[in-house]
Amino acid sequence: MAIPISYNFRNLWTRRLTTVLTLSGMALVVFVFASILMLAEGLRKTLVETGSHDNVVFLRKGAATEVVSGVSRDQASILETLPEIASNPKGQKLLAKEAVVLIALPKKRSGTPSNVVLRGIGENSLFLRPQVKLVEGRLPRVGSPEVIVGISIAKRFVGIGMDETLCCAMRDWRVVGIFDAGSTGFSSEIWGDVDQFMQAFRRPGYSSVIFRLRDSSEFQNVKSRVENDPRLTLVAKRETKYYAEQSEIMAKFLRILGTSLTIIFSLGAVIGAMITMYSAVANRIAEIGTLRALGFKRRDILTAFLAESLFLGFLGGLVGLFFASFMQLITISTMNFQTFAELAFSFTLTFEIIYKGMFFSLIMGFVGGLLPALRASRMIIVDALRAA
Amino acid sequence: MFFLKILIRNAFRNRLRTSLTILGMTIAILAFGLLRTFIAAWYAGVEASSATRLVTRNAVSIIFPLPISYREKIRQINGVKMVSHGTWFGGVYIDEKNFFPNFAVEPKTYLELYPEFGLSPNEKEAFLKDRKGFVAGRKLINRYGWKIGDIVTLKGSIFFGNWDFVLRGIYRGRDENTDETQFFFHWDYLNEGLKKRGHVWGDQVGFYMVGVTQPELATDVSLAIDHQFKNSLAETLTETEKAFQQGFIAMSGAIVTAIQIVSFVVIIIIMAVVANTMAMTTRERIGEYAILKTLGFRGLHIVGLIFGESLVITMMGCLLGIALTFPAAKIISAELGTYFPVFNVERETLFLNLGATGIVAFIAAIVPTRRAIQIRIADGLRRIG
Numbered sequence: 001m002a003i004p005i006s007y008n009f010r011n012l013w014t015r016r017l018t019t020v021l022t023l024s025g026m027a028l029v030v031f032v033f034a035s036i037l038m039l040a041e042g043l044r045k046t047l048v049e050t051g052s053h054d055n056v057v058f059l060r061k062g063a064a065t066e067v068v069s070g071v072s073r074d075q076a077s078i079l080e081t082l083p084e085i086a087s088n089p090k091g092q093k094l095l096a097k098e099a100v101v102l103i104a105l106p107k108k109r110s111g112t113p114s115n116v117v118l119r120g121i122g123e124n125s126l127f128l129r130p131q132v133k134l135v136e137g138r139l140p141r142v143g144s145p146e147v148i149v150g151i152s153i154a155k156r157f158v159g160i161g162m163d164e165t166l167c168c169a170m171r172d173w174r175v176v177g178i179f180d181a182g183s184t185g186f187s188s189e190i191w192g193d194v195d196q197f198m199q200a201f202r203r204p205g206y207s208s209v210i211f212r213l214r215d216s217s218e219f220q221n222v223k224s225r226v227e228n229d230p231r232l233t234l235v236a237k238r239e240t241k242y243y244a245e246q247s248e249i250m251a252k253f254l255r256i257l258g259t260s261l262t263i264i265f266s267l268g269a270v271i272g273a274m275i276t277m278y279s280a281v282a283n284r285i286a287e288i289g290t291l292r293a294l295g296f297k298r299r300d301i302l303t304a305f306l307a308e309s310l311f312l313g314f315l316g317g318l319v320g321l322f323f324a325s326f327m328q329l330i331t332i333s334t335m336n337f338q339t340f341a342e343l344a345f346s347f348t349l350t351f352e353i354i355y356k357g358m359f360f361s362l363i364m365g366f367v368g369g370l371l372p373a374l375r376a377s378r379m380i381i382v383d384a385l386r387a388a
Numbered sequence: 389m390f391f392l393k394i395l396i397r398n399a400f401r402n403r404l405r406t407s408l409t410i411l412g413m414t415i416a417i418l419a420f421g422l423l424r425t426f427i428a429a430w431y432a433g434v435e436a437s438s439a440t441r442l443v444t445r446n447a448v449s450i451i452f453p454l455p456i457s458y459r460e461k462i463r464q465i466n467g468v469k470m471v472s473h474g475t476w477f478g479g480v481y482i483d484e485k486n487f488f489p490n491f492a493v494e495p496k497t498y499l500e501l502y503p504e505f506g507l508s509p510n511e512k513e514a515f516l517k518d519r520k521g522f523v524a525g526r527k528l529i530n531r532y533g534w535k536i537g538d539i540v541t542l543k544g545s546i547f548f549g550n551w552d553f554v555l556r557g558i559y560r561g562r563d564e565n566t567d568e569t570q571f572f573f574h575w576d577y578l579n580e581g582l583k584k585r586g587h588v589w590g591d592q593v594g595f596y597m598v599g600v601t602q603p604e605l606a607t608d609v610s611l612a613i614d615h616q617f618k619n620s621l622a623e624t625l626t627e628t629e630k631a632f633q634q635g636f637i638a639m640s641g642a643i644v645t646a647i648q649i650v651s652f653v654v655i656i657i658i659m660a661v662v663a664n665t666m667a668m669t670t671r672e673r674i675g676e677y678a679i680l681k682t683l684g685f686r687g688l689h690i691v692g693l694i695f696g697e698s699l700v701i702t703m704m705g706c707l708l709g710i711a712l713t714f715p716a717a718k719i720i721s722a723e724l725g726t727y728f729p730v731f732n733v734e735r736e737t738l739f740l741n742l743g744a745t746g747i748v749a750f751i752a753a754i755v756p757t758r759r760a761i762q763i764r765i766a767d768g769l770r771r772i773g
Contacts, residue, residue, distance in 0.1 A: 268658055
């Protein structure tokens, strides 16, 4: 027969201060662990959702991002003749030639400048990005110095609110609308007419060309045709892949940082749990002796103490995850190392992170409780009873 | 001395518990020290920059160039001692994982403006004479095992194509915080190649580095430069090298802040562990405290005993942690040299370690002490275990 679980609960309750201290140590570790995973997940989700699977992006060979890429006008025209491009009901090809530049804008909170993506869009750019929705104002007119601003940065930067003018490249750009692209990277961009941008920023060519595939399975055809064409020094990528690649370095950085931090922290918490459990055992030597004399087996004692420590871990995990779930309300805006541009993303909690956090916390409880529980179970009845 | 002896004896009465606590403290101090060093490494570029150097770049953002014709105009401005120019090349060596900063610079003025890059006179001459030549830092050379005269090919990410360079010199940092992982070559070589391809960056530079005669003139000179090019096709933004470097870090400020917060969390975690130990210790010794009180010792003596014991335990962990920080930093510096060219433990970090230890010891002892001095003698004596 096993020792009743209520015995363990009562024991934890009797040593409230110790229990709370151990628990809060574990909860903090789980909190940090979950938060960093949530951050990496948020970044990944933002960039993965930015692309659409059926869109193909063309960049210059060797260029990892649109900012350093260049597609000349004649190369763009060659791409326009590809047969695999989908067309809209009017019969126009769903292809957009875009120019992307970075401009430095001061942040509202700190006043320090940060790089923002300025994307020159064509007529079809909005069709190709169905996530983008105008929430205020109107779209920029073709051929005029008007821009629309993504909702994530409209609030964070100086001078790009509705009806304000943005000054750069010797032109005044009027903000005529605010758009929301959900939790995608586009929400951190400014969009305007591509020909206006190219003229103002003196760009002889586009940065990238993007089109929708007529049939998603034709991607390989397009890729091999374009990459083998000696006139085109371009590479083709699915839009989803292009954006996923942009999250790689930073997500890896966050993951390495998170894992190494958590391992170090958890050592601290395991030691805390171990101290607590050792003292729980030491204080109850007589009790353990009595239990053994009553007929409980060594195995039962081991299970009871392990259960107590696991329960401690479980509570710690619960508390840590509870507080970590509030982190979802926070959005972080920082520079993505790879694109060199501002990107807003929020902490995202997934079931996987919950499992991982919980599993981790239980492991901490288990490791912390194992040695003390072994000690308790190995006691010799007579010695234990005499200790009282 | 006698008092210290009591404290140490007391601390080690429960050897297992105390050792575990010290171990926890060691880990926490180690983590705290490394995180601080990590943040310092982030700011290493700022620390290493000079106050007498200005950086002029395109006002729109760093990705836009400035015409080479600005060079002479900047040189005419009062207070300017020397002008050099450069372009961020962004070349990739074999694979994107092998990251190191590479620039095209005007070599003669650049080496004069940056005396911290120490080159022997022979190497300097060889580098200046060879248009395809490049110079790289000691750490970078060690990483890839290049030898003088080797041809190194970089794949351009901004400037398309493969570019060959010949190693002509290895520089050593003059100061401890000089970045020894840089790679620089002749701007003329880049410019020639770009002009051949009809690239828009032909005769354009990424930034100018301006040396001023006196540091006090830096503000005036930077204003004068920006004023000179106001309302032109390429307006400029001039700031001190420090501000320029700081600008890069400010952009990734959210991450630095997160690491800073996390470095305090580890201290809070260890606080919970130490407080736990102290709570147990005093709970076991309530009877003893009652006896001490009976003998005529005051509450203050007991306070001294508990706080002293807490301090002894944490301090041991702290010293161990500090001792371990140095070898750990060495290992990390060897492993992550690609990302952090400078990874040195600063003296300030050690003081912060000691400060944090004191705070942990103090806070961990507060609650147990309150219990110990409030208990009445009779209650204390009656209580068992």
